[in-house]
Amino acid sequence: MNKTPRSYNQFCALAKALDIVGERWTLLIVRELLSGAKRFKDLQNALPGIGPNLLSARLKDMESQALVARAKLPPPAASAVYGLTERGRGLGKVVGELVKWGFSLLGTPKPGEFFQPRWAMQALLVTFDPKAAQGISETYEFRIDDEIFHITVGDGKAIGELGPASHPDLVLVATSIEFLTLGFGENQNGYAAEKGLIKQGTPEMLARFGRIFRHLR
Numbered sequence: 400m401n402k403t404p405r406s407y408n409q410f411c412a413l414a415k416a417l418d419i420v421g422e423r424w425t426l427l428i429v430r431e432l433l434s435g436a437k438r439f440k441d442l443q444n445a446l447p448g449i450g451p452n453l454l455s456a457r458l459k460d461m462e463s464q465a466l467v468a469r470a471k472l473p474p475p476a477a478s479a480v481y482g483l484t485e486r487g488r489g490l491g492k493v494v495g496e497l498v499k500w501g502f503s504l505l506g507t508p509k510p511g512e513f514f515q516p517r518w519a520m521q522a523l524l525v526t527f528d529p530k531a532a533q534g535i536s537e538t539y540e541f542r543i544d545d546e547i548f549h550i551t552v553g554d555g556k557a558i559g560e561l562g563p564a565s566h567p568d569l570v571l572v573a574t575s576i577e578f579l580t581l582g583f584g585e586n587q588n589g590y591a592a593e594k595g596l597i598k599q600g601t602p603e604m605l606a607r608f609g610r611i612f613r614h615l616r
Contacts, residue, residue, distance in 0.1 A: 419466070424446065425461065428442065428454075428457055428458070432467065432481065434517055442481065495521075498522055526612050528610070532556075537607070538569075539551075548562070549564035568600050569597070587606070
């Protein structure tokens with residue numbers, strides 16, 4: 400049997416899946432596209448370490464597997480963007496489970512490690528505790544470095560979106576270092592008060608957020 404470099408040649412669902420998404424960078428591209436379609440330049444900026452040729456090759460492979468589709472933005476932008484297909488969006492749960500599994504590997508940030516605030520939004524959403532959110536209807540906005548995202552909790556669900564919220568109950572403004580310290584520390588409210596991170600809302604709201612999203616404890 401001839402074995403191709405791209406295939407495990409195994410009649411196994413896991414092997415078949417890894418034939419498609421097991422290449423380096425593929426799932427990280429999926430991670431970026433889960434928050435919306437991106438231009439090639441946006442993906443390259445979000446994935447330091449990947450060269451343009453390799454990114455182009457990965458996107459071409461993902462298109463051939465019907466994970467990604469190209470579209471053109473209307474004028475005046477008129478630029479090409481890459482977005483996940485329905486099949487590609489099906490990897491959202493896979494990425495979420497890997498994020499959960501990877502929490503224990505994080506430790507504290509090491510010098511030189513790249514971080515983008517939108518990754519924190521994805522990480523927080525997979526730690527959502529529906530029981531802790533019962534009866535709560537609030538929107539939490541985070542302005543981290545030059546990025547803004549918000550998470551809305553209601554009806555036992557949590558929805559995260561990039562950009563500002565229309566009517567946030569809590570607004571927290573921080574640098575990446577402050578935000579990571581807040582998330583990994585043991586005294587979030589004390590740290591937030593000391594640094595003046597809460598610009599709207601109350602420390603009680605932040606404490607409630609920490610109970611709903613178990614990562615922020």
